[in-house]
Amino acid sequence: MEFSGDEKRIQALFSELSLEDQTRAPRFEKLWLRAEASASAPAPLVTRLVLVATVVIVTMSFVAVHSWLSSSQSQQVANIPAQIIPTTAGLRLQHSEPSTASRNVARPRRFARRQTDRTAITQAAMLSNWQSPTNILLNSPTVSVLGSLPQLNQSARDLEQFLPKKNNELLKESKQ
Amino acid sequence: MEISELKAELEKLHHASFGWALNCCRHNRSEAEEVLQTVYLKILQGKAIYRGESKLQTWLFAVIRKTAATEHRKQVLRSLITLGSPAEKSSSEPELELEWSELQRRFRQALAGLSKRQRETLHLVFYQDLSVAEAAAVMNISIGSARRHYERGKKRLRESLDREGVDYGIQWRRKENSGVVL
Numbered sequence: 164m165e166f167s168g169d170e171k172r173i174q175a176l177f178s179e180l181s182l183e184d185q186t187r188a189p190r191f192e193k194l195w196l197r198a199e200a201s202a203s204a205p206a207p208l209v210t211r212l213v214l215v216a217t218v219v220i221v222t223m224s225f226v227a228v229h230s231w232l233s234s235s236q237s238q239q240v241a242n243i244p245a246q247i248i249p250t251t252a253g254l255r256l257q258h259s260e261p262s263t264a265s266r267n268v269a270r271p272r273r274f275a276r277r278q279t280d281r282t283a284i285t286q287a288a289m290l291s292n293w294q295s296p297t298n299i300l301l302n303s304p305t306v307s308v309l310g311s312l313p314q315l316n317q318s319a320r321d322l323e324q325f326l327p328k329k330n331n332e333l334l335k336e337s338k339q
Numbered sequence: 340m341e342i343s344e345l346k347a348e349l350e351k352l353h354h355a356s357f358g359w360a361l362n363c364c365r366h367n368r369s370e371a372e373e374v375l376q377t378v379y380l381k382i383l384q385g386k387a388i389y390r391g392e393s394k395l396q397t398w399l400f401a402v403i404r405k406t407a408a409t410e411h412r413k414q415v416l417r418s419l420i421t422l423g424s425p426a427e428k429s430s431s432e433p434e435l436e437l438e439w440s441e442l443q444r445r446f447r448q449a450l451a452g453l454s455k456r457q458r459e460t461l462h463l464v465f466y467q468d469l470s471v472a473e474a475a476a477v478m479n480i481s482i483g484s485a486r487r488h489y490e491r492g493k494k495r496l497r498e499s500l501d502r503e504g505v506d507y508g509i510q511w512r513r514k515e516n517s518g519v520v521l
Contacts, residue, residue, distance in 0.1 A: 180446070
């Protein structure tokens with residue numbers, strides 16, 4: 164780049180600065196060898212620790228999410244109204260509590276039983292509420308007529324209403 | 340480019356690279372050394388790859404600039420975490436400052452008074468002898484912006500030197516630097 168006037172002077176100042184820096188610059192070989200040594204060295208302990216911590220956090224969060232999902236499912240089961248389900252499961256759940264010593268031993272088994280009970284309750288609720296998709300075809304407006312029996316002489320009495328009154332009286336008189 | 344070839348080229352550019360690293364590290368020698376070593380490490384590990392899209396010097400200077408910025412950020416973060424010394428270190432070592440002449444000190448002060456971009460542009464143009472376009476490529480800005488920084492920086496530097504009464508160009512030079520042509 165061509166400089167003129169003040170620019171030349173500024174460049175002279177920078178050249179001076181450059182010479183000053185060059186005298187203090189570290190040797191290329193020194194920096195290159197250090198870089199090579201760092202490149203071949205294994206990852207530092209901090210990096211490895213960070214990696215392990217990341218893996219642990221990811222695993223723990225996965226487990227937490229999984230357990231939360233399962234607990235929310237069980238809550239949904241608990242929301243089913245109790246009157247719909249006439250089962251013995253409720254009675255079974257109200258068994259007398261075992262002693263504290265055996266409680267810890269029986270905990271996993273009890274947990275499994277509770278799970279099965281909950282599944283059974285859900286299935287029972289679903290079955291009791293089930294309706295056939297063709298159920299609607301069985302309903303008709305004449306259902307009340309078809310579903311009730313007619314009374315004796317009902318048709319004759321119905322006919323009397325339609326007959327003219329005078330004729331009836333005339334008939335009675337002629338008969339007399 | 341082979342690594343041996345690249346090494347030879349980097350060796351040729353070493354002094355210029357160190358000068359640029361010094362500028363990026365606010366003339367802190369140890370920091371500049373660390374930055375340059377990190378840059379060489381990046382090249383060796385293949386994190387910084389030269390694809391021949393620009394001049395090697397332009398590419399190398401861009402890598403140095405980016406690395407220096409990253410290192411500076413890390414340093415600030417570290418100082419915030421430890422709540423220790425302030426993030427900004429003194430720009431240079433005190434024993435070096437004693438060796439500088441009065442005029443040289445004034446010139447460095449005048450440079451420190453410029454904005455970062457202006458200082459970088461002037462350094463690349465006057466110190467590294469790059470064109471404004473090449474300086475723009477190193478700084479990852481448009482040529483127009485680089486030209487604007489160059490002009491404004493030059494003006495401010497001139498004003499600052501005039502204010503300081505620096506007769507720059509004649510009396511400032513040291514004895515051992517008599518080869519510099521004005």
